[in-house]
Amino acid sequence: xxxxxxxxxxxxxxxxxxxxxxxxxxxxxxxxxxxxxxxxxxxxxxxxxxxxxxxxxxxxxxxxxxxxxxxxxxxxxxxxxxxxxxxxxxxxxxxxxxxxxxxxxxxxxxxxxxxxxxxxxxxxxxxxxxxxxxxxxxxxxxxxxxxxxxxxxxxxxxxxxxxxxxxxxxxxxxxxxxxxxxxxxxxxxxxxxxxxxxxxxxxxxxxxxxxxxxxxxxxxxxxxxxxxxxxxxxxxxxxxxxxxxxxxxxxxxxxxxxxxxxxxxxxxxxxxxxxxxxxxxxxxxxxxxxxxxxxxx
Numbered sequence: 661x662x663x664x665x666x667x668x669x670x671x672x673x674x675x676x677x678x679x680x681x682x683x684x685x686x687x688x689x690x691x692x693x694x695x696x697x698x699x700x701x702x703x704x705x706x707x708x709x710x711x712x713x714x715x716x717x718x719x720x721x722x723x724x725x726x727x728x729x730x731x732x733x734x735x736x737x738x739x740x741x742x743x744x745x746x747x748x749x750x751x752x753x754x755x756x757x758x759x760x761x762x763x764x765x766x767x768x769x770x771x772x773x774x775x776x777x778x779x780x781x782x783x784x785x786x787x788x789x790x791x792x793x794x795x796x797x798x799x800x801x802x803x804x805x806x807x808x809x810x811x812x813x814x815x816x817x818x819x820x821x822x823x824x825x826x827x828x829x830x831x832x833x834x835x836x837x838x839x840x841x842x843x844x845x846x847x848x849x850x851x852x853x854x855x856x857x858x859x860x861x862x863x864x865x866x867x868x869x870x871x872x873x874x875x876x877x878x879x880x881x882x883x884x885x886x887x888x889x890x891x892x893x894x895x896x897x898x899x900x901x902x903x904x905x906x907x908x909x910x911x912x913x914x915x916x917x918x919x920x921x922x923x924x925x926x927x928x929x930x931x932x933x934x935x936x937x938x939x940x941x942x943x944x945x946x947x948x949x950x951x952x953x954x955x956x957x
Contacts, residue, residue, distance in 0.1 A: 664788045665706050667844065667852045671779055672712040674848045680776040681720050683767050686754045687780025688713055690763070691801065700741040700750060702784060709783050710737035717741070721749055762806040763813065774817060779847040781810065788840070791856045797840050799832040807832050819843050883924060890917050890945050893952030902955060906948075913944040 676684050689695050692702035704710050707729075714725040723746040728738045741747050754764050768774045785800045801807040807830040811821045814832075819842050824831045834840050837856065844852050894914045897903040903914055916928055923931065925938045925945075932941070 663790045663852070664786075667788055667849050668706050668783055668786075669708045670849050670852060671783060671847065672708045674779075676776055677772050679770070680772055681716065682753070683773040684776040684780045685716050685720050686764070686767055687777040687782075688716065688784045689750060689754070689780075690806070691781040691784040691799070693802075695751075697744065697747055697751065700747050702739040704737050704739075704783075705734060707735070707737055710739055713739055713783070717750070721746070721753065723750060762803065763809045768813075771817075774813065775846050775848065778814070778817075778843075782843075782847060794835075795837060795840055795856065797834040797843060800826065800829055801832055802829045804830050814843070817842075817846055819846070884922075886945075887917070887921055887923075889949060891921060893949045894918055896952055896956065897948070900955070902951070906951070910944055910948055913941065914948055917945065 688702065689700065692700065694701045702710075702713055704713075710727050714727055717723050717725050723741060723743075725739045725741055728740070730736055730738065741750065754767055763777075768777055781799060786797060787800075788797045789795055799807075799810065801810065807823055811823060811832055814821050819834065820836070820839050821832050821834050824833065834843060841856055844850070844856065894903065894917060897906075897914070903911060906914075912932070913928075916932055917923075920928060920931060925941050929936050929938055929941050
């Protein structure tokens with residue numbers, strides 16, 4: 661099962677609080693595939709969601725829903741309210757078409773009711789990608805005005821979203837992990853919210869370790885390259901009899917590098933027996949390379 665399917669299965673197990681069944685059903689219905697006199701239909705790939713929707717509508721309104729399973733390898737469950745009288749009953753329950761906006765706020769008088777409504781919306785049209793990858797939540801909404809009102813409702817509950825066009829519909833989406841965990845916690849998927857936080861922390865630690873390893877490798881490469889150039893310069897100056905004419909500290913440093921090809925600058929300082937800093941040691945080696953570069957022209 662996918663992470664999105666796991667989240668929805670967890671949400672279906674939550675018992676709505678007192679006064680929460682209607683907002684939950686309303687969110688389900690309003691964000692379903694169609695919600696009008698002509699048809700009330702919902703479609704999902706999650707069997708638990710299909711059965712939960714059917715039980716909810718039947719228990720809250722006494723309306724029977726027909727569930728049909730179809731598709732090939734990926735099963736799709738369609739839920740249809742076939743009776744026009746039942747459809748009218750459902751539409752009337754939330755004053756659909758009467759309220760001036762798309763979302764009837766009269767049904768959302770408390771935070772708990774709002775959470776139930778958003779939970780229903782997520783179950784009807786939401787998806788969340790695998791947190792192991794780049795986690796993102798999408799709400800596929802058929803109407804722009806509904807999408808904008810829904811974004812405002814989420815914003816009022818500290819969940820910032822974006823809006824994009826997809827085909828003939830719209831997508832209200834969330835990309836920031838902080839906002840995604842806010843959403844999951846608010847609608848009741850607390851276990852999945854904690855899982856997302858844990859995954860995010862592990863990914864951050866792993867990325868930091870990878871960056872540190874890459875940095876160490878880059879530093880090692882630079883050290884090896886610098887050591888090679890230094891030894892090349894020393895060998896040339898030695899062969900041409902130039903090395904012996906240099907100041908004693910440069911001669912001593914050159915011999916130290918020849919005898920310790922893989923040593924770091926700090927290690928050369930420790931081996932020198934002198935009170936010399938890494939910057940001082942580095943300065944001597946650079947001077948040797950500069951003399952080599954001048955003499956080789």
